[in-house]
Amino acid sequence: MFQFAGSLTQPYFEGHFEGLFQQLRIAKDKDDFGRFIAHYDKHMSAAHARRYFEACKAFLGAFSEFSQVHHLVTANVEISDDYAAASTNFDATRMIYGNLFEAFGDNMEVLIALNNVIEGRPFDQLRTIGLAAYRQTDKAGRCRAIADNADMAAVCVEFDNQVRNASHHGGMIFDRVTGTVEYRFGKGGQGDTRTMGYATYLARSSRLFIQLMLLFRLEILLANEFGARLPL
Incomplete structure (x- = not known):
């Protein structure tokens, strides 16, 4: 599964994963890392696994649509609005961005916890609030907690709450004549x-799915190396 998830992100995003791996290497030598692993094993892994499964099922289930651009995205080729998709089955994809946003916004708590440890705090203590309070915050702002960690911030580039709201709540309109998606900002x-x-x-x-797969690979590596429950 580690290799399969990697195949969905390579080649360009392998460098992003290497950055996350380096952050894990730093965190493992910090004081509260062992307590984080125990918490991850008991309280994070199973819930994260369910989100990864549902995200993969939805995205890969509509891969006939996403395959039109996915390999270009993994090669870091910019897709402009001038690019025309041959297939436009919007009904199969309209809610996927919103669902991926939710999964990423929840599962990125692993990055938050690791960053807390790296910065010398308990894994469940951010700079101003605890992890429990952080989980109650609006997902739209959650990436700000790791904005100063360049390797982690690099996997939070695609995380647009406005697109999420339109996707998640059926607020998108697709014009089949022009091939454009319309939503309210x-x-x-x-x-x-x-x-x-x-x-x-x-x-x-x-791109958002790839970011989620980078997290997935990091969690598989973390669990395998340090004896926690695999997020599978």
Whole structure:
């Protein structure tokens, strides 16, 4: 599974995974790392596994759509709105960005905990709040907690709450004539109308899925190396 997840992110994002691996190497020598592993084993792994399974099932189930751009994304080729997708089965993909956003926003608590340890704090203590309180925060701002860690921030590039809201709550409209996706920007979807090409939507969803797979690989490695329950 480690290799399979890697195959969905390579070649370009292997460097991102190496960055996460280096952060794990730093964290393992810190004081609270052992307590984090015990917590991960009992309280994180099983729930994370369910999210990874559901994300893979949804994304790969619609891979006939995502395959139009996925390999370009893994090669770091920019997909502009000028790129036209041959297949436009929007019904199969409309909710996937939102669901991936939710899974990533929850499972990135592993990065938060590791960063806490790296910065010399207990794994469950951020700079100003505890991990339990962090879990209650709006997912839209969760990447800010690791913004100063370049290797971790690099896997949080695609994380757009506005697209999430439109995707998750059925707020997207697809124009089959122009091949564009329309959604409302702003709080509660009450702002200006934004558009992006369907291929762009596929590419952004692929990027978010890749980020989730980088987390998945990190957790498999962490669990295997330090004796925790595998997130499978």
